[in-house]
Amino acid sequence: MIRWTYAFIDRPAAAAERATAFWTAVTGTRASAPWGGRGEFTTLLADGADACLAVQSVGGPGGAHPDLVVEDMAGFAARAGELGAVTGTRNPELAVLRSPGGQPFCLVPWRGQRTRPPVVTGPGGVTSRVDQLCLDVAPAAFEAEVAFWTALTGWEARPGGHPEFHGLRPRSDLPVHLLLQRLEEPRPASAHLDVACSDLAAGQAWHEQCGAVFVRRGEGWTVMRDPAGGVYCLTGRDPGTGDRTSP
Numbered sequence: 001m002i003r004w005t006y007a008f009i010d011r012p013a014a015a016a017e018r019a020t021a022f023w024t025a026v027t028g029t030r031a032s033a034p035w036g037g038r039g040e041f042t043t044l045l046a047d048g049a050d051a052c053l054a055v056q057s058v059g060g061p062g063g064a065h066p067d068l069v070v071e072d073m074a075g076f077a078a079r080a081g082e083l084g085a086v087t088g089t090r091n092p093e094l095a096v097l098r099s100p101g102g103q104p105f106c107l108v109p110w111r112g113q114r115t116r117p118p119v120v121t122g123p124g125g126v127t128s129r130v131d132q133l134c135l136d137v138a139p140a141a142f143e144a145e146v147a148f149w150t151a152l153t154g155w156e157a158r159p160g161g162h163p164e165f166h167g168l169r170p171r172s173d174l175p176v177h178l179l180l181q182r183l184e185e186p187r188p189a190s191a192h193l194d195v196a197c198s199d200l201a202a203g204q205a206w207h208e209q210c211g212a213v214f215v216r217r218g219e220g221w222t223v224m225r226d227p228a229g230g231v232y233c234l235t236g237r238d239p240g241t242g243d244r245t246s247p
Helices: 013-027 073-082 139-153 200-209
Strands: 002-012 041-045 053-058 063-070 086-091 094-098 104-109 127-137 156-159 165-169 177-182 190-197 213-217 221-225 231-235
Touching: 002 013, 013 041, 013 053, 013 127, 063 073, 063 127, 063 190, 073 086, 073 094, 073 104, 127 139, 127 231, 139 165, 139 177, 190 200, 200 213, 200 221, 200 231
Parallel strands: 002 053, 063 104, 127 177, 190 231
Antiparallel strands: 002 063, 041 053, 086 094, 094 104, 127 190, 156 165, 165 177, 213 221, 221 231
């Protein structure tokens, strides 16, 4: 059983500090001291709540990946393997895996996390919350990835508002949900953050003030690039419930 979820924001080592400064600003969090064997991780701490976001300094271009927090690490890893996941590094505190389509994810032990960080209020009253990881999947792998992640998580599977999307929503109040997006062209698996936003225009202006750059506008979402070069989306969804508010 998945008891908690994290979104890891993977950014190139040279830009990790810029990423941390930006994401703490727009999520109302503060940065932990660096941790990990090389100081490559920084947790984004929310006062009065359990953390669900972290920045990881990586050697490549970066992206994002989920950490699933479970009670039975060995059992959950075995189940993932039965479903087609490939296991890499593994120890009592961490298991690194890849989905059948190549998306990295990690398993970590549950430490009692239960309090979700609150919705954040920005300039002019705009509200937002980082609450979703979008897994970007090549067309040929999409159906298999939907089946894998649905079976692995046990979450409710919902077709999205557009045919290229498929959402997975946990029944309990976990902080980071999953959305799978079928790409138009084949490319390696990747992932990006989705930020539920009460007002896309106001949210864009706020993020630009904090250093992000507008990329393009979609049907109910705005694609942005953070100061570390990572792409993410502001999405027209209720930050409290995650439900769509934009057509």
